Amino acid sequence: MSATILASAMTYPEAVGVGLLQGVTELFPVSSLGHSILVPAWIGGHWKADLNVAADGSPYLNVLVGLHLATALALVVYYWRDWVKVIGGLFGSIRKRRIETVDEKIAWLLIVATIPVGIAGVALDSFFREHLGKPVPASLFLALNGVVLFIADRLRRGGTGRRRAGASLTSEEADMPPEEVSDRHIARLTFRQALGIGCAQVLALCPGISRSGVTMSAGIFRGLTHEDSARFAFMLATPAIAGAALIKVPALLGPAGDGIRGQMLAGALAAFVAGYISVRFLSRYFETRTMTPFAIYCAVAGTVSLLWFTVGG
Numbered sequence: 080m081s082a083t084i085l086a087s088a089m090t091y092p093e094a095v096g097v098g099l100l101q102g103v104t105e106l107f108p109v110s111s112l113g114h115s116i117l118v119p120a121w122i123g124g125h126w127k128a129d130l131n132v133a134a135d136g137s138p139y140l141n142v143l144v145g146l147h148l149a150t151a152l153a154l155v156v157y158y159w160r161d162w163v164k165v166i167g168g169l170f171g172s173i174r175k176r177r178i179e180t181v182d183e184k185i186a187w188l189l190i191v192a193t194i195p196v197g198i199a200g201v202a203l204d205s206f207f208r209e210h211l212g213k214p215v216p217a218s219l220f221l222a223l224n225g226v227v228l229f230i231a232d233r234l235r236r237g238g239t240g241r242r243r244a245g246a247s248l249t250s251e252e253a254d255m256p257p258e259e260v261s262d263r264h265i266a267r268l269t270f271r272q273a274l275g276i277g278c279a280q281v282l283a284l285c286p287g288i289s290r291s292g293v294t295m296s297a298g299i300f301r302g303l304t305h306e307d308s309a310r311f312a313f314m315l316a317t318p319a320i321a322g323a324a325l326i327k328v329p330a331l332l333g334p335a336g337d338g339i340r341g342q343m344l345a346g347a348l349a350a351f352v353a354g355y356i357s358v359r360f361l362s363r364y365f366e367t368r369t370m371t372p373f374a375i376y377c378a379v380a381g382t383v384s385l386l387w388f389t390v391g392g
Contacts, residue, residue: 089129089142089339093119097130098346101146102153102353106313106361108292108373109380110224111150113217115143116286117384120214132212132286140212142343144320144327149347151320153354154313157362161258161314165189181259184266185314191270192277193318199281200323207284214388220287222381227288228374231296235305235369257306257366264307272301276311280319287381290316292370309365313358 097115105111112132119130132140155162168182169190178184210216255263268276279297283290291312298308331343 089139089342090125091342091345093126093129094142094339094342094346095349097143098146098149098349099353101143101346102150102350102355103357104289105147105150105316105350106154106291106354106357108224108228108289108295108370109377110217110221110283110287110289110292111147112143112283113221113224113287113289116212116217117214117221117380120388121384138331138339141327141330142339142346144323145331145343146346146350147320148324148328149350150354151317151324153351154317154358157355157358158314158317161262162317165314181262181266185262188265188268188270188273188311189315189318192273192280192315193322195274195277196280196284196319197322199284200319201326203284207286211285215385217286218381218384218388220285220381221377222287222385224288224292225374225376225378225381227296228292228370228377231299232369232371232374235299258310261307261310264303265311268301268303268311276301276315280315289377290319292373292377295370305365305369309361313362 097119100114100118101111104114115130116132119126130139131137132143164182165186168180168184169186171180172178172183172186178187211220276294276297279293280290282288282293291309294312294315295305295308298311299305303311331340
């Protein structure tokens with residue numbers, strides 16, 4: 080079946096539904112790619128046929144990357160002040176040829192942490208698409224994602240307050256805005272630690288492993304609080320998604336996009352709105368709460384899906 084026939088089969092309800100799903104699950108630590116594979120498979124019918132990442136010639140993966148880009152734009156809008164400071168810090172450090180400020184350090188931490196997923200995304204794209212973009216692997220990885228989140232939370236079980244043991248506020252930080260305090264804590268990461276967090280992000284190429292979840296977990300393993308690790312994870316998602324979009328989205332401007340450009344725009348709008356609402360909610364949620372509810376959900380949903388698609392399916 081040609082890409083054009085598959086593309087024309089994608090309906091507006093499917094596009095908007097997947098857009099809303101992507102905008103929420105990209106930021107909640109439950110895996111957007113995993114849900115984008117499992118939900119159509121659970122619904123069945125033309126949803127399962129139209130929205131199949133592993134189907135030969137299917138444009139669905141490129142569409143998903145386009146929806147990811149809309150979510151990244153929502154992150155840029157929400158964190159626009161931070162990005163202005165970070166970009167300014169990057170050019171300032173280049174001009175001075177040294178790193179002196181918190182903003183300059185965070186800019187380079189983001190660059191270093193983005194390198195691993197950029198390399199892996201290009202090198203392993205076909206492998207992940209052809210061998211892992213199916214319901215059974217996605218179910219298995221979703222359950223595993225729940226285990227990772229649970230372990231990360233147990234590591235930080237010393238409290239659920241906004242600031243936990245090992246990240247207490249100094250007298251100077253007590254009078255600072257929460258965002259600036261969080262940036263100071265993030266800037267304490269070494270470049271080796273940022274590279275480790277970036278390597279963890281590579282796991283999110285496996286459908287079912289959450290980008291935000293695995294990045295937050297890696298940050299927590301490195302001593303960040305839930306709040307600080309969420310902030311770093313959300314900012315780190317932006318360059319990774321933008322890089323993937325530069326590779327995938329242009330294909331939709333050619334024959335692969337015939338018949339679905341309108342649907343993709345509708346889905347992208349849905350993803351943008353859902354992503355913006357999600358990041359507003361989660362940035363406050365992780366001030367006082369943990370990833371345990373998401374860990375339980377992923378473990379249960381992944382296990383049930385695995386049983387369904389291997390035994391009942």
